[in-house]
Amino acid sequence: MIDRIALIATVVAAVGCGLVAGVLLAFSLSVLPGLASLPVSDAIAAMQRFNAAILNPLFLVLFVGTAVLSTLAAVLSASTSRGAPALVVAGAVLYVLGCFAITGVLNVPLNDALAAVDPGSTAAVEAWQNFTEKWTRCNNIRVVAATAACTVLILGQGRSALG
Template sequence: MIEGPFFALTLLAALGCGLIAGVFFAFSTSVMRTLGALPWKQGLTAMQKLNVLIINPVFLGVFVGTAVLSVVVAVMTFVIWPDEGAWELLIGCALYLVGCFGVTVAANIPRNEALDKLDPEAPESAEQWKTYVKEWTVWNHVRGGGALAACAALVLALAA
């Protein structure tokens, strides 16, 4: 059974995964649909602004903090190796680190950086915006699913 500080760290990691999954769910189901439905210049400009404003202490604290917690929980799992829930812990940590954090770094951030270079007044940006919305949203689904699956695995470990 997972107890004490190990329990608390795992619970915090699970909650962080759930919060991030919720943020990405909201983006996929509401924000990106809304921005994609706007005239392309408005959608592109709004997303450029969103990409600046999302880099704030609250979001980064939860997003990066959950990655740090996932590393700590994974290391503690190898050191302590609880009788129950060890594999769920490792799977949950890996899902967040690879399926959420890794996908963000490898897929979403590069698209955001490319979007930032687009000129909302240049006609050729219209097609690039449409491509961005489709591709970015697909990868957002992946990372949101990774965070949600990580949350579920960590909760299962706590319930073991």
């Protein structure tokens, strides 16, 4: 029974990691480059709206739920006889530290600082440059971590799913 729950938690966590990676990748590939083509005041105002819009129940369940399921999968996989528990643990660590924690420690404070900026102020240009450089670098780390977590979680349960 624990083997089955571990497998389900791992598979759902892997899907969650992949979905989160996709959302974050879209920001790096299209949203930030698109905003870079706008006047700074418009870019700041748009990003402020994006940051407010992403805080919706569906995304929060996906983002937080993936952290919870990854952790549950890691704990349960340690007590199963199938799969590769070390890979499941590694996948959970990649997501929880490389995506979830970086969001809370780095991206959210940058979002909060940008939320306080008046897009039409004289300080807006400097604030935007500071934001985009740091935020994009952190976001790219989150993309890599969530993608790697997805891959490692799948590999960690590959033997269980196949046999």
